[in-house]
Amino acid sequence: MANKTLKRIAEALERMAPAPLPSPDFDAADAFVWHVEPDRLEPVPQVNRIGIELLIGVNRSRDTLLENTVQFAKGLPANNALLWGARGMGKSSLVKAVHAEVLDRGLPLKIVELQREDLPSVARLLNHLRGREERFVLFCDDLSFSHDDQHYKSLKAVLDGGIEGRPENVVFYATSNRRHLMPRDMIENERSSAINPSESVEEKVSLSDRFGLWLGFHPCSQDEYLDMIRGYCKTYGVKIDEDTLWAEAIEWQATRGSRSGRVAWQYFTDLAGRKGVLINS
Secondary structure (H helix, E strand, O other), rough: OOHHHHHHHHHHHHHHHOOOOOOOOOOOOOEEEEEEEOOOEEEOOOOOOOOOHHOOOOOOHHHHHHHHHHHHOOOOOOOOOEEEOOOOOHHHHHHHHHHHHHHEEEEEEEEEOOOOOHHHHHEEEEEEEEOOOEEEEOOOOOHHHHOOOOOOHHHHHHHHOOOOOOOOOOOEEEEEEOOOOOOHHHHHHHHHHHHHHHHHHHHHHHHHHHOEEEEOHHHHHHHHHHHHHHHHHHHHHOOOHHHHHHHHHHHHHHHHHOOOHHHHHHHHHHHHHHHOOOOOO
């Protein structure tokens, strides 16, 4: 009787257990998105991105990240990278554009996007990537942590790798509006209220130190803003005279209260629509 009961319990637990993740078909695409519940890698046939030549005002960051990524794709040592700074200045666009440029150069490279809220599952993801012949850029957009956020502990599995070490075929790129991945006021509040101020936030603040590359993005000038729009117009064949472009683009950024690559693209999208030109955004 006892054996039958144990067998029924074992069968019930087996039914409740999640099915193992099937081996991903990495030949299906060059880009994937990691999902949980259930764990799976979804191929992305068409990545939403713009050409690297259209990214204006970020030349130094562009060249540094591209060189690092080319090294990695060739099987050479490369650093994790944190792209931080002003909103809308092309941080995530640069990561995707660099990936495309590396592929255009004939180097094999996969990119896997990971959402911040799924960081606790990163160890399971790494288990599927570890030991593969493919090389992977693990990409997390808009990464930041609040005062009581424990997700940063999971990130260490990517940056440090624990006892196993970070997989040799994986590099981690993240974008953030914050250099230290947490609000400055929270850093100061914890330091001022802690028994040991020097240690209270060291674990979180030092997280950004684990990135070998820090690439800063700053607000663009008016000339750079206009050059971005001119570049879009040339690439997509939108015709507009210079005086009209200047007047409309300046008015557009004034109504937004900011000037950035994102605002330039939003103006161009409106312009292309009015001109009846299709674009791949």
